[in-house]
Structures are given as structure tokens and as C-alpha cells.
Amino acid sequence: DQQVKQNSPSLSVQEGRISILNCDYTNSMFDYFLWYKKYPAEGPTFLISISSIKDKNEDGRFTVFLNKSAKHLSLHIVPSQPGDSAVYFCAASALLGGSARQLTFGSGTQLTVLP
């Protein structure tokens, strides 16, 4: 049972336009959500996060929106640049026993920004 889903395996966007990557989750215990960017043969790098008490978090060209009632979050990149081309993973975190936290990842979306 996939608790975090990214239903679009790939997305192509023209340079300068907006990229919107979507993510859905099923576990209502998740209270922190993160986006990671990954290049081939490299580990993921942290991009942006949002707490469940917020509905929006912005950092430069990157904005994450959270709709708790719909259990949906999205990452907006504007303007998109060719260097943004990578696989984007949505991840969710819930507080387990004590202070332990693990990440549950979606399957990723390959973003290609065309020059």
C-alpha cells in the first residue's frame, strides 16, 4: 500500500514557464512533508518542506502548497530553468514512538525543462 503517491512519472515544461509537481498521501498521521531533488547516480538533495500546520511555504522559485483536507501537496517551480531537470521526490514524515521519524517517499516525477 503506497502511502505517498506521485501519479505523474514524468513532466516536460518549457523554460521560463511554471512546473507543477503533484503528490498525494493517505496516512493522516503525516505531519511534515518534504521535496527532494535527485540527479542520476546521486543521492537526493533537500529542496523545501512544509509543516502540516501551514498551507504554503515559499523559498525563492520554489513554493510548496499543502491541502490537508484533500491530502494533497504540490511543488511549484517558477520560472523553470533547464538546470531544474531532475527527478523530484515527495516525502512525508510522521512522528513515531519517542522522537523517531522516518521518511516515506513517493515514486518520483522526472521533470524535464526544455530550453
Next chain:
Amino acid sequence: GAVVSQHPSWVICKSGTSVKIECRSLDFQATTMFWYRQFPKQSLMLMATSNEGSKATHEQGVEKDKFLINHASLTLSTLTVTSAHPEDSSFYICSARGGWRQGPGEQYFGPGTRLTVT
């Protein structure tokens, strides 16, 4: 800051042999380290979580005697794939938590190790 390294970055071994992968936090103390496995075009699957000085917790379906994890210090965790078989060929990634600037759930990832078992 918050750099995690892995060694080796790429290894080929023969079926039946064991392979050790190291994960180091270079500029912070990692109280918790995680090991993931990624198959081509798939998500990162958590294999195990280890806290410094205690036994690792393996996820359901991950054999603890096959994937041995040691977290002997606050900067080093090792994953040993014992009696490797071709189906163990994969991309193994470690991550670490412990930096004071990290948000809840945030992890710093190593660059990964590509294991090929022939």
C-alpha cells in the same frame, strides 16, 4: 555543511561474496542513520534505521542477517551485504540526521553506492 559521504561509489562483486558500504557524516554528528535501496525508476525504499551504539531496526521484509548494519560511532555507519546474489544488485543510499538545523524528518543523503553482483 551537512555533508554525507559514501564509499565506495561503485562496486562489482561475485555472487556469494560479501560487500561493505560505508556512510559517513563529515561535518556533524549523526545520531540516526538510514539505509535505502532504489531500483531503477522506482522510489527509495527504507531498509533499516540505526541509532549510534544500538542495534539497527530493519524494515519488514529486509533480512537483518543478510543486510548487516553497524553504527559504531556518531559519524560512521556501515552496511554489509552478505552472500550477495545478483538480485541484490541495486543503488544503495544512506542518509543521516543529527544536524541542529534540520527540520522534522529532514535527512541529509549520501551520493549512493551502485552495487552490481555478477
